[in-house]
Amino acid sequence: MSHLLPLTVQGAETTHRGKRLVGPIDLTIEGAGATVIVGPNGSGKTTLLRLLHGAARLTHGEIAWNCPMDEAQLHQAFVFQRPVMLRRTVLENLIYPLKVRGTSKREARKSAVAWAAKIGLSDMIDRSALVLSGGEQQKLALARALITAPKVLFLDEPCAALDGRATREVEVILQAAKQNGTRLILSTHDMGQARRLADEMLFMLGGKIHEFGPADTFFEAAQTASARAFLKGDIVE
Numbered sequence: 001m002s003h004l005l006p007l008t009v010q011g012a013e014t015t016h017r018g019k020r021l022v023g024p025i026d027l028t029i030e031g032a033g034a035t036v037i038v039g040p041n042g043s044g045k046t047t048l049l050r051l052l053h054g055a056a057r058l059t060h061g062e063i064a065w066n067c068p069m070d071e072a073q074l075h076q077a078f079v080f081q082r083p084v085m086l087r088r089t090v091l092e093n094l095i096y097p098l099k100v101r102g103t104s105k106r107e108a109r110k111s112a113v114a115w116a117a118k119i120g121l122s123d124m125i126d127r128s129a130l131v132l133s134g135g136e137q138q139k140l141a142l143a144r145a146l147i148t149a150p151k152v153l154f155l156d157e158p159c160a161a162l163d164g165r166a167t168r169e170v171e172v173i174l175q176a177a178k179q180n181g182t183r184l185i186l187s188t189h190d191m192g193q194a195r196r197l198a199d200e201m202l203f204m205l206g207g208k209i210h211e212f213g214p215a216d217t218f219f220e221a222a223q224t225a226s227a228r229a230f231l232k233g234d235i236v237e
């Protein structure tokens with residue numbers, strides 16, 4: 001299989017009823033690790049993630065993967081802030097993405113059972129996913145995204161609704177995914193999480209990329225006054 005990355009974005013914009021929500025965006029994402037997107041409310045983090053994933057309409061510019069689009073789409077996944085569960089059992093939620101990719105029933109079940117164990121839900125596999133706690137549902141959403149071993153995983157504030165313990169459990173899964181070669185691109189409001197996970201930081205402001213580069217540089221010597229103010233916890237608009 002060819003590599004998905006680099007992802008190359010040139011002059012990309014998305015507009016809604018004539019209003020530009022994000023853009024123009026010029027960006028190259030390559031290599032391994034995690035790109036963490038931060039910025040004030042409404043700065044365009046979610047829209048940028050959706051645009052890169054192909055879930056928001058590209059109204060101008062270009063977004064290209066290093067392979068045909070249908071192949072790129074097959075090897076990427078998206079985890080939302082609030083987990084979306086199928087009204088089925090925990091096991092069936094895990095089996096579903098494998099089933100749609102044509103994995104045999106036996107293999108899919110084996111893999112689903114293993115993933116349920118990894119996320120601490122072995123005792124719940126035959127329960128409805130809808131009865132799980134918010135933290136358990138988010139771990140299940142993450143496992144369901146990772147069970148196909150995606151090359152790229154997008155996550156939109158995956159821990160926003162979770163407490164400290166569930167956040168830590170999700171981060172353990174994300175660090176393992178990174179180690180296994182899944183490229184992470186996620187947004188967060190939690191600067192502690194950004195410091196723990198990021199290899200690369202992307203700071204959004206007013207629908208545009210305001211700063212983008214290695215995480216160490218961003219945290220130690222942000223280039224712009226807005227990014228420095230944001231890091232200090234000042235209100236930035």
Ligand SMILES: Nc1ncnc2c1ncn2[C@@H]1O[C@H](COP(=O)(O)OP(=O)(O)OP(=O)(O)O)[C@@H](O)[C@H]1O
Pocket residue numbers: 016021022039040041042043044045046047048
């Ligand atoms: N479907 C939509 N229709 C109209 N406007 C939208 C839509 N989605 C987003 N917007 C607008 O686009 C801008 C960027 O929103 P977006 O949700 O991407 O920001 P964000 O940085 O993720 O915000 P938050 O941190 O609050 O989640 C905002 O001004 C928002 O109101």
